[in-house]
Amino acid sequence: MGKITGFMEFQRLKEASQDPKLRTKHYKEFTLHLADSEAKVQASRCMDCGIPFCNTGCPVNNIIPDWNDMVYRGSYREALETLHSTNNFPEFTGRICPAPCESACTLGINSDAVGIKSIEHFIIDKGWENGWVVPQPSATRTGKKIAIVGSGPAGMAAAQQLARVGHDVTVFEKSDRVGGLLRYGIPDFKMEKTHIDRRVEQLEAEGVTFRTGVLIGKDFPLNVNNWAKETIFPEQLEKDFDAVIIAGGAEYPRDLPVPGRELKGVHFAMDFLPFQNKVDAGDKVRDQIMATAKHVVVIGGGDTGSDCVGTSNRQGAQSVVQFELMPQPPEQENGPLVWPYWPTKLRTSSSHEEGCERDWAVATKRLEGKNGKVDKLIAARVEWKDGRMQEVPDSEFEMKADLVLLAMGFVSPVSQVLEAFGVEKDSRGNAKATTDGAGCYQTSVDKVFAAGDMRRGQSLVVWAIREGRQCARAVDEFLMGESVLPR
Structure with missing residues (x-):
């Protein structure tokens, strides 16, 4: 490493961000990447620990010590190339990934882990600022045609990998814009959608075709989050393409089966969040669900619930309360006991810092209202x-609630897609496919592969990118007999 004793000399530095009172007045990103001098110091904290557990803690196996050393030495372009060798979209992960790599950092056993995520954020932003992120079209064409259903991170990663080895790739998206749950599940204040747009431009320059507003399936209900204008049956894709990858997100939400669930004002988080993103994009939205001047209760303590908190505050909610069914986790994990695995500990998001009452070990028994409204x-x-x-016993209480948002996670992918293709499902309702050995990522249907949430269920953006990359290699091997793409 560039500075052997850096981890003993320097403290971890948190990225600067705008004051909560100011940032809740807009929907733009409010976290700034490190300055050059700050990134150099933070990269110097990498320990040269011999066995970099961060590499395996990261689902895409980022070569973290290498690009830390490059940042310390000021070799930013080389650091970007190393980062891109394992991760197609580090601007996504550098903003919204929970950073399991940092939980696996050796320094984290008895000190603050290296700020890996902030350094990744710095590298990719530096790359875009200097024009180093450019299309890499293939010099040759294979003549093979591949359809990808879903334009989220798994679909985009698979598309880029396959296009770069010369295949003709078409990505189908049911919504009106590319990005999947990145586009309509992540609020703009966590990740502005210009990051998706410029990657789409890059992929198009590399030969990828995107078709939006196209629903792949049969008897598929057109709900508020589809915005589809056209339906194509799976049989048509299987006829027109040499391989098909199903890479949609896990969108079937966990419901709350309690009395009063049918009252107006009770909504799934994904009936609430996407519309604000559309407004942020300049669209006119009818009947938008708003938290303005309301007492909001968010049920579910995860990231989606946190996104509901941040959006409600920006819409001017009168109060925001977030309930979690599980007990409150400890404020500090037992590092030596759980390392290098993801620890259970209290996590306070930027949205919580902006204003929210949080409560744990709370179960909703019923919802009540007047005139059909909660x-x-x-x-x-x-x-x-x-x-x-x-x-x-004797612990029942009531809470004022004009708007109840259900953010209790997602059970599985939307079943109509998998059923339309006729693929075998596992016990959790996901597409059944292995990730190693012969036929990895292949479903029970010939020529049809599955990756990301469609195969593993609700997960992280970094897992989606990993699966998209690995599935692309499997498809390339299926079509060509061998592949130069990395796993």
């Missing part, structure tokens, strides 16, 4: 014993 939530305290939940 106005209160009845809940109770629960405790967990031997993995089982039980209500605490």
Whole structure:
């Protein structure tokens, strides 16, 4: 490493961000990447630890110590090339990935882990600022045609990899813009959509064709998040293309089966978040679900719930409360005990910092309202014993609620897509396909592959990119007999 003793000399530096009182007045990104001098110091904290567990802690196996050393030495373009060798879209992961690599950092056993995510953010922003991110079209064409269903990170990663080895790739997206859940599931204040747009331009220059507003399936209900104008049956794709990759997101939400669920004002998070993104993009939206001047209750303590909190605050909610069914985790993990695995600990997001009352071990019992509109939530305290939940006696309480947002995770991909292709599903409702050995990422249907949420269920953007890359190699081998693409 460039500075052997850097981890002993320097402290971890958090990226600068705009004051919460100011950033809640807009929907733009508010976190700044490190300055050159700051990035150099943070990169110097990498320990030269011998066995870089961060590499395996990262789902795409980023070569983290190498590009840390390059940043320390000021070799930013070389660092970008190394970063891109394992990750097609580091501007996505550098903004919204929870950074499992940092949980695996050796320095994190007894100190603050290296700020890997902030350095990644710095490298890719430096690359865009200097014009180093350019199309890499293939010099030869194979004549093979591949259809990809879903334009989220898995679909985009697979498309880029396959186009770069000369295949003709067409990506089908049911929504009106490319990006999948990155586009309409992640608020703009966490990741502005210009990052997707310029990658789309790059992929198009590399030969990828995008078709938006196209639904692939049969008897598929056109819900508020589709915006599809055309339907194509899977049989047509299988006829027109040499291989098909199903790479859509996990969009089937977990519901709350309690009395009062049918009341107006009770919505899934994904009936709430996408419309704000459309407004941010300049679209006119009818009947947008708004938190303005309302008492908002968010049920679910994960990232989607946090996104609902941040959006509600920006819309001018009167109050925001977030409930989580599980007990409150410890503020500090036991590093030596859990390292290098992802620890259970209290995580406070930027949206929580902007204003939110949080409560744990709370179960919603029923929703009540007047004239068909929700106005209160009845809940109770629960405790967990031997993995089982039980209500605490005499703990029932009520909460004012004009808007209830359900953000309890996603059960599986939308079943109509998998059923339309006729692929075998696993016990969780995902496409059944292995990730190693012969026939990896192949479904039970000839020529049809599955990757990302469609195969593994709800997961992280970094896992989607990994699966898209690996699936691309599997498809290339299927079509050509061998592949030069990396796993």
